[in-house]
Amino acid sequence: MKNIILDFGHGGIDENGHYTTAPSKMFTFPNGETAYEGFINRQIGGLIELYLRSNYPDYNIVTTVKTTDSRDLSLSYRVQVANQFPAADTLFISIHSNASMNHNASGFSIYTTPGVTRSDSLATYIGEEVEKYYTDLNLKLRFDFYSDGDLDREADFYVLMKTKCPAVLLECLFFDYWEDYKLLKSAEFQKELAWHVYKGIIKYVENN
Numbered sequence: 041m042k043n044i045i046l047d048f049g050h051g052g053i054d055e056n057g058h059y060t061t062a063p064s065k066m067f068t069f070p071n072g073e074t075a076y077e078g079f080i081n082r083q084i085g086g087l088i089e090l091y092l093r094s095n096y097p098d099y100n101i102v103t104t105v106k107t108t109d110s111r112d113l114s115l116s117y118r119v120q121v122a123n124q125f126p127a128a129d130t131l132f133i134s135i136h137s138n139a140s141m142n143h144n145a146s147g148f149s150i151y152t153t154p155g156v157t158r159s160d161s162l163a164t165y166i167g168e169e170v171e172k173y174y175t176d177l178n179l180k181l182r183f184d185f186y187s188d189g190d191l192d193r194e195a196d197f198y199v200l201m202k203t204k205c206p207a208v209l210l211e212c213l214f215f216d217y218w219e220d221y222k223l224l225k226s227a228e229f230q231k232e233l234a235w236h237v238y239k240g241i242i243k244y245v246e247n248n
């Protein structure tokens with residue numbers, strides 16, 4: 041496994057302080073504080089990138105967008121980054137945070153395309169590592185063992201359908217739910233979560 045593609049969902053905050061992504065990807069709490077999904081995705085994803093680069097300097101770690109780049113790049117571009125590498129030697133991991141209609145949902149989920157592919161195994165390794173940490177914190181694991189017997193949820197998300205290599209999409213927690221957001225913005229939580237996702241990626245690589 042030579043190429044690990046990390047995708048940080050949505051845009052960041054530009055040099056003028058403007059969020060580059062649609063209002064549905066941000067949320068203002070009653071206390072006036074605003075959560076920006078794309079900003080959180082970059083923080084957590086950037087730590088996964090750091091752990092991979094420092095511990096596995098031989099791997100080709102590629103990000104679809106730099107953590108310092110606030111642009112909200114198109115889904116087709118993100119897929120293109122992954123598909124330039126041979127599928128057999130590549131993994132694609134997209135980092136997101138979730139939101140719900142009533143702003144009161146919480147927890148972690150990880151998605152693959154419907155059906156059983158190599159992505160399911162990658163999702164299981166990552167999900168089981170995250171489970172260890174989230175269980176300690178009493179956080180909800182939104183696993184789905186019904187559709188195909190393993191913990192991932194299944195969806196026809198564009199970046200999962202169009203990438204040729206094993207591909208997963210993580211919804212770390214809900215950015216529009218205060219208890220989840222408090223964790224998402226905490227440096228300590230970000231480091232621990234990123235470390236567990238990193239460990240899941242490495243376990244997949246070592247077993248394939």
Ligand SMILES: [Zn+2]
Nearest residue numbers: 049077136137
């Ligand atoms: Zn998202």
